[in-house]
Amino acid sequence: MNEIEYKDFYDRVGISNGWDFSKLRVTSEGVTWQLYEEVKKKCSGTEVLLDIGTGGGENVLNMASSFLLGIGIDNSNGMMSTAQSNLNKANVSNVRFVQMSSECLQFPSEFFDVISCCHAPFSAGEAARVLKKGGFFLTQQVGEADKLNLKSAFGRGQSFGVEDGVLRDNYITQLQEAGFHIVELLEYDALEYYERPEDLIFLLKHTPIIPNFGQHQDDFSILNDFIANNRTPKGICTNSRRFMIVASK
Numbered sequence: 673m674n675e676i677e678y679k680d681f682y683d684r685v686g687i688s689n690g691w692d693f694s695k696l697r698v699t700s701e702g703v704t705w706q707l708y709e710e711v712k713k714k715c716s717g718t719e720v721l722l723d724i725g726t727g728g729g730e731n732v733l734n735m736a737s738s739f740l741l742g743i744g745i746d747n748s749n750g751m752m753s754t755a756q757s758n759l760n761k762a763n764v765s766n767v768r769f770v771q772m773s774s775e776c777l778q779f780p781s782e783f784f785d786v787i788s789c790c791h792a793p794f795s796a797g798e799a800a801r802v803l804k805k806g807g808f809f810l811t812q813q814v815g816e817a818d819k820l821n822l823k824s825a826f827g828r829g830q831s832f833g834v835e836d837g838v839l840r841d842n843y844i845t846q847l848q849e850a851g852f853h854i855v856e857l858l859e860y861d862a863l864e865y866y867e868r869p870e871d872l873i874f875l876l877k878h879t880p881i882i883p884n885f886g887q888h889q890d891d892f893s894i895l896n897d898f899i900a901n902n903r904t905p906k907g908i909c910t911n912s913r914r915f916m917i918v919a920s921k
Contacts, residue, residue, distance in 0.1 A: 693878070694730055696871045700912060702862035707731075707812040707916060711788045712738045714808045719785035722802065724774045725792020729755030729767070736764045739786070743779075745772040746792075777802050786810070796843070796850035803921050809852060813839060815913035817861065819881050822910050825898040826891070830880050840915045852919035859915040865907030869899055872908055 708731045715721065715738040723732045726744030728751060736742060744767065746752055755769040772778055774794045782804045789799075789811040799809050816831035816838060823829030831839070844854060866872045872895070876885040885891055902909045 693728070693874075696874060697867035697907075698871055699865045699867075699907065700862045701865075702860060703912070704860045704862075705858055705916060707788065707790050707810060708735055710916070710918065711735065711786060711810055714786050714810070715739045720783065722777075722779070722784045722787045724787065724789040724794050724799075726755060726769065727751050727790075729758050729769055731788075731790065732767055733758060733762045733764055736762075736767050740766065742767045744769045745774065745777075747771065747773050774798065796846040796852065800850040800852060800921060805921055807921050808855070809847070809919045809921070810916065811843070812914055812916045813843065815840065815859070815861075815915055817911070818913035819910050820913075821902060822881065822898060825901075826882050826894055829882050836913070840917075843917060847917065847919045852921055854917065855920050856918040857915065858918075860913075862912045862914075864910050864912045865904065866910070867907045869895075869908070872899070 711721070712735050715735075717738065717740065719739045721732070721739045721742040723729075723742065723744040726732055726746050729744045732742045732744045744755060746755065746769075749771070752769060752771045759767060759769060770778075774789075774792065775798065777795075777798045779802045781801050783802050785804055785807050787799050787803055787807070787809045789809075791812065791814055794811065803809060814830070815836055816834045817836040818831075819829065823832045840857075840859075844857070847854065866875070876882050876895075882891075899908050
């Protein structure tokens with residue numbers, strides 16, 4: 673694809689794919705856990721689950737048989753539209769999606785048995801309030817060193833220049849101050865291979881990895897160079913830096 677074709681894709685990608693990240697053609701090497709597999713381990717079928725930052729709701733819908741009731745919240749209109757569409761297509765009756773800020777959870781105190789949060793901001797105090805005593809809070813977040821070669825190519829990006837581990841330590845402190853006990857901390861730095869330029873552009877458009885991607889004059893020429901320099905037989909290579917915190921109340 674040349675730069676004009678990149679820009680054309682950038683303009684239409686939101687309409688053609690919406691917010692459905694499941695359509696990305698990407699493979700990973702070195703991923704040592706899956707957040708929602710860990711969430712399922714905390715469920716026996718009788719739990720009420722809250723998923724903060726649920727996005728398109730695919731993860732909650734896929735594990736619907738693991739809990740009694742699942743509620744996914746997100747503050748994005750686009751994400752909620754996709755989640756509701758996915759719910760309408762699924763043969764699932766025990767999942768609900770609600771547009772809501774994680775900073776002000778509109779649920780009774782001690783309502784949930786398990787809370788999950790993937791790549792989304794959360795309030796430790798609000799999570800503690802709505803979680804039952806003995807319940808579990810699990811969050812997976814993006815480390816500062818994520819997509820480091822990509823951010824270095826652009827000279828800007830999410831947490832670019834910030835020491836890796838700052839966000840992790842801040843979240844641990846906030847959770848402990850809210851009354852949580854940290855049960856487990858896991859981290860990995862995996863390799864990711866994006867099959868097509870379109871997949872990488874979709875990622876850049878729908879995530880804050882490179883702020884305002886496409887609005888800077890040189891963005892597409894930088895991306896062209898990045899693809900040329902990081903293309904491998906497996907795909908366009910970058911890294912995925914993640915950490916997961918499991919906390920109990």
